[in-house]
Amino acid sequence: MLTVAIAVFYVPLALNYTWPLFASGLSRWQDSVNTVINGRTYAVGDGSVESVRHGAYAEHRVVLMVHTTLAGLALALGLFQFSSRLRARRPAIHRWIGRGYLTLMSFSMLTALVFLYLTPPAQHFIGPAFETQLRALAIGTLGSGWYAVYAIRRRDVITHQAWMTYGIALMMTAPLLRVIWIGIQPLIPQHDLLTNIGVGSILLGVVAPGSAVFAFMLTKQATPEAGVRSVPTWTYGAAVALAVIGSLAYTALVLRLPAPIPRSLVLFHLVPAWISIAIAARGVFRARAADDVARERQWRWIFWGFAAAPTAASLYAQIVPPAFTTADAVLAGGMDGPVIPITVAFALVVHAAARSQCRTDDDLDEPNVLAAA
Numbered sequence: 464m465l466t467v468a469i470a471v472f473y474v475p476l477a478l479n480y481t482w483p484l485f486a487s488g489l490s491r492w493q494d495s496v497n498t499v500i501n502g503r504t505y506a507v508g509d510g511s512v513e514s515v516r517h518g519a520y521a522e523h524r525v526v527l528m529v530h531t532t533l534a535g536l537a538l539a540l541g542l543f544q545f546s547s548r549l550r551a552r553r554p555a556i557h558r559w560i561g562r563g564y565l566t567l568m569s570f571s572m573l574t575a576l577v578f579l580y581l582t583p584p585a586q587h588f589i590g591p592a593f594e595t596q597l598r599a600l601a602i603g604t605l606g607s608g609w610y611a612v613y614a615i616r617r618r619d620v621i622t623h624q625a626w627m628t629y630g631i632a633l634m635m636t637a638p639l640l641r642v643i644w645i646g647i648q649p650l651i652p653q654h655d656l657l658t659n660i661g662v663g664s665i666l667l668g669v670v671a672p673g674s675a676v677f678a679f680m681l682t683k684q685a686t687p688e689a690g691v692r693s694v695p696t697w698t699y700g701a702a703v704a705l706a707v708i709g710s711l712a713y714t715a716l717v718l719r720l721p722a723p724i725p726r727s728l729v730l731f732h733l734v735p736a737w738i739s740i741a742i743a744a745r746g747v748f749r750a751r752a753a754d755d756v757a758r759e760r761q762w763r764w765i766f767w768g769f770a771a772a773p774t775a776a777s778l779y780a781q782i783v784p785p786a787f788t789t790a791d792a793v794l795a796g797g798m799d800g801p802v803i804p805i806t807v808a809f810a811l812v813v814h815a816a817a818r819s820q821c822r823t824d825d826d827l828d829e830p831n832v833l834a835a836a
Contacts, residue, residue: 466635467542469635469638469639469642470542470635470638472638473535473538473637473638473641474535474536474538474539475492475535476492476493476535476638476641477531477532477535477538478531478532478535478536479491479492479493480527480531481520481524481527481528481531481532484520484521484524484527484528485524485528493641494506494513496645497644500645500646500648501645501648501649505648505655510587510655510656510657510658511655511656511657512585512656512660515585515587515590516585519583522582523578523582526574526577526578526581530571530574530575531571533568533570533571533574534567534568534571536567537564537567537568537634538631538634538635538637538638540560540563540564540567541564541568541630542631543557543560544557544560544627545628561627564608565609568604568605568608568634569605569608572604572605573601573605575597575601576598576601576602579594579597579598579601585657587658588658588661588723588724588790589657589658589661589664589794591786591788591791592661592664592792592794592795592797592798593660593798595783595795595798595799596664596795599799600633600636603630603633603802604630607626607627607629607630607633608626608627608630610622611624611627611630614626614817619817620820621683621813621816621817621820622813622817625809625813626813628675628678629672629675629806632671632672632674632675632678633672635671636671639663639667640660640663643659643662643667644659644660644663647662654725662731663731664797664798665731665732665794666731666732666735667798668776668799668800669732669735669736669739669769669772669801669805670735671802672801672802672805672809673739673805675809676765676768676805676808676809676812677742679809679812679813680761680762680765680812683816684758685755685757685758685760685761685819686757686819686820687757688757688815688819691757691760692756693751693756693759698763699747699763699766702766702771703740703770705770705771705774706736706737706740706769706770706771706773706774709770709771709772709773709775709776709777710733710736710737712773713729713732713773713776713777713780713793713796713797714729714733716793716796717729717797719789720789720790720793721790724790724794728794728797731797732773732776732797733773736773739769739772740766740769740770743765743768743769744766746758746761746762746766747759747763750762757819761812761815764811764812765808765809765812767804767808768804768806768807768808768809769804769805772800772805773801775796775801775803775804776797776800776801777796777800778800779795779796779799779800780792780795783795
């Protein structure tokens with residue numbers, strides 16, 4: 464319900480976002496809400512999106528309008544895809560909504576990439592790093608959506624649903640980021656709006672893929688598999704050690720950043736990462752206590768994915784484009800690096816679940832084939 468509420472809040476803001484670029488007398492509802500809560504200086508003054516991106520938005524307003532409008536409509540349609548009642552009672556409508564979502568989403572993400580290609584990064588310390596995240600989000604949303612189509616054409620329902628969920632989780636970063644930068648300002652009043660966008664982007668580097676992971680784990684139970692065994696406890700200790708080393712490394716990188724970049728940014732990576740590690744550890748413990756080795760394997764992969772996130776953030780900071788400054792690289796590491804191991808863990812769990820389901824279906828079909836013979 465919270466996801467739906469946030470999406471409902473976002474869709475009209477997305478549809479209205481470019482109207483003032485075509486008619487100066489119109490207001491941007493997003494800025495109006497932000498102004499009421501946090502004041503006009505924070506919403507549209509120095510250090511706001513409006514102050515550094517108005518020129519780029521105005522010059523490429525048609526491309527931006529197509530992106531924001533179609534993204535809002537696509538997200539609204541995409542949420543209907545999670546209605547089990549609709550899938551069961553009206554499968555044809557479910558399929559047509561899916562086609563509509565895919566079309567709108569694809570054009571929206573492609574125009575986002577066009578806009579990012581045509582415009583330079585925002586002139587702010589988060590600018591270059593935030594642009595890399597926006598590109599990754601567009602490509603990731605496109606890739607997950609079309610892979611979900613490929614999966615359902617192969618009648619692989621588990622993979623289809625999992626990657627649809629992943630794509631919607633990436634699309635939800637847009638409304639969530641707005642909730643964060645509007646809602647967090649009273650808690651961190653010393654930050655300007657763009658700094659809080661950076662805060663939110665680092666937070667979502669863990670939370671966005673993590674939400675897809677936990678949604679899958681809550682809705683899909685592991686199918687028992689022959690040959691799957693538990694592992695020694697020390698392997699989990701090794702994962703914790705990796706998480707500690709990565710956390711210390713990324714903290715050291717952030718603490719070396721120059722002013723005015725706040726050192727507290729590191730917390731917005733480490734806190735969600737360690738909360739996710741704790742949730743995965745609880746899943747492992749419960750599965751081992753129940754002697755459910757298939758479920759333990761799922762949680763083990765998830766545990767390693769989140770445990771590797773801080774190290775991935777640190778390593779990603781070393782491989783970004785040469786044009787990036789050290790600050791750009793470290794911020795990009797926090798925004799994009801954690802997604803890699805979390806997504807790999809998600810892919811492994813989904814693949815194993817789909818394979819197990821396929822084997823179960825084959826076993827159920829075999830008696831029917833023998834009877835027919």
